Amino acid sequence: MNVESAAPYEAERPRLLLVEDDSGVRRSIQLLLQARGFDVRAYAEGSALLSDPGPQMAVGLIADYRLPELEGLSVLRSLRATGWDGPAILITAYPSEDLTELAKAAGYDAVLEKPLAEHLLVETTLRLLGRRRGDGSTVPP
Template identity: 60%
Template sequence: MRERPRLLLVEDDAGVRRSLQLLFRAQGFDVRAYAAGAALLDDPLSGDACCFVADFRLEQSDGIEVLCRLRERGWPGPAILITAFPSAELTERALAQGFAQVLEKPLREHALTGALARLTGVGKRI
């Protein structure tokens, strides 16, 4: 039986993905990390997660599209979108599609870990 809650991460930049994996593991999550949304959607374990964190711009899709596909499959968890290209329009679209929060890159560690703690009850609340 898994003791740590599972978190799904989609980030196409390998260095950022690895850094976020380490941060999320330190916060108490079992991290399933993917370079592409298609890989996450193909993973049978992706439906058993407490939270989803996605980059907006991915090579073959975007984080909003991936969340929409998860929702179509019945996944109900909270989601955070991260982006290096913030705009009011993007934030409005992301929130309308079910993201709980949109965070701007470069990420501030405390903003990200605080958001995760508020949304999941796991990790440090800041």
């Protein structure tokens, strides 16, 4: 199983799930969101996430669309089948209206295009989770 979680004080930090097969992108997103106060459980494959008992404690999911074994839409469908109901963001280098519709039908709340704009990923994550910005203001819906 390939899972990365390096954040201190994990019990006190809301857990996010991240599935991204590109190790550089995965690590960048993980560090970005850890700096915002999240415990980020990062996986290289959707099957690794689904075999881990930890996802049920997560507050949100960020998943790449194109993954080696199990693509991002199937990852969320499988999580939903276990009763997990957190918000989810699909990231893709191949955006299209059709993919956005498929993502919404699978239960994704947002679709973001790669390369990711860091501020957009953070704002979208915080908005979906109803969190506050670093300056104390609320992220608008």
